[in-house]
Amino acid sequence: MTKIAIIGAGSAVFAQQMITDVLAIDGLNAGEFTLIDIDPGRLAMAHELAELTVARSGKPFTVMSSTDRLTALPGTDFVINTIEVSGLGNVRHDYDIPMKYGVDQCIGDTTGPGGVMKFLRTAPAWLEILRDIGRLAPAAVVMNYTNPMSALVLLSARGSNLKVYGLCHSVQNTLAELAGYLELPADELTYRCAGVNHLSWFTELGWHGQDVMPRLRQAMEQPEIYEQDIVRFEMLRHFGAFPTESSGHFSEYVPYFRKRPELVAHFTRPAYKGESGFYAHNWPRWRGEHAVQVRSLIDREKAGEAAINMTRSPEFASNIIEGVVLNRPQHITCNLPNIGLIDNLPQDGVVEVGCAVDSSGIHPQPHGRLPEALAALDRSHMAVHSLLADSVLHRDRELAVQALMLDPLTAAVCSLDEIRAMFAELVEAERADLPDYLREPVGAWGSQ
Incomplete structure (x- = not known):
């Protein structure tokens, strides 16, 4: 069983x-x-x-x-x-304190x-x-x-x-959105997509043997389409590939769209399209509404309403279970160690690639190289992840500070001293929910 x-x-x-x-x-x-x-x-x-x-x-x-x-x-x-x-108790700190330093997040x-x-x-x-x-x-x-x-x-x-x-559902959701922009059936599109979670890239997009990337570029020139996904269309315009996270959230991953208020106003729109503090302003309310929603669902179902x-959703967990238990071949996108999967990303990091699934397990498909500009954007986040993982494993606060210093959005806005001060303020505000090694003071050049 x-x-x-x-x-x-x-x-x-x-x-x-x-x-x-x-x-x-x-x-x-x-x-x-x-x-x-x-x-x-x-x-x-x-x-x-x-x-x-x-x-x-x-x-x-x-x-x-x-x-x-x-x-x-x-x-x-x-x-x-x-x-x-401890998200509910800290979501305001995670937004409000960085905002004091000019770091404007949408989801964060x-x-x-x-x-x-x-x-x-x-x-x-x-x-x-x-x-x-x-x-x-x-x-x-x-x-x-x-x-x-x-x-x-x-x-x-x-x-x-x-x-x-x-x-994650970002690749499959993005594919559905691209199909909508192209007015083509999603299940008829072919593609190559890989990178880092929320920072993977559709570098090729086809339909019945045709390259439809030019068609996508034409579609984005229509204001009603461009307005739906401004940041991602700007990345397509300048980098030649379409990223896998929504425009609002993706705008936090790169240094181009949120480092000045006028840029936020120009490139973002309300709600998930980039609104400042959208998650911090709304998630506590959503969390409170969750219990009401679930209770209503239960009561309606018990009353005989369907x-x-x-x-079935596009989430891939059930595909893994289906492939492994029933030996029914599946194709999913998965995040796992980069052991020969993307050549120009760090081999000691985690990447997002296509995988085959069957009863013998999950089999990642080597992708080769990403275009170098895209790989460079991904490497910056992989460095942050590496420093954070090592900070926890080695109980080294300074590595966590340096991770924040390398974050692209934070680095686009703040000086090193400002980042260090921001980190100290965040740790003080959230100290009850953090490992104790982070509470120790940090000198100018490392842990004390």
């Missing part, structure tokens, strides 16, 4: 989607979902929603839940990690000062989870969705012996 553990399952809507996706696999007719979360109230709602989802599918899956992963993990075949560590959870701090809060818990999986379910396939996803996968590669695969969406 296939056992699937979801860690961080208190995020009940996402956990329910993962369950729906697995239940939609034709031929996988039984198994167990184990839901794990440290919040018993949110976990109870997630469990109830999961049982209703299974009941609607008609498949004889069982649902278990626990706040103690030590009792829940043994026998697990697949682990899906979706944890959030995978890159920039917000991404650095989220990694430092999350890494200790992630390492503990990996150690427990290593002891209790060492053969499990581990899939990580938690951001900063690429940096956490790198930490797992350097800090454990487990094979951990980072998953309220639960049973449509």
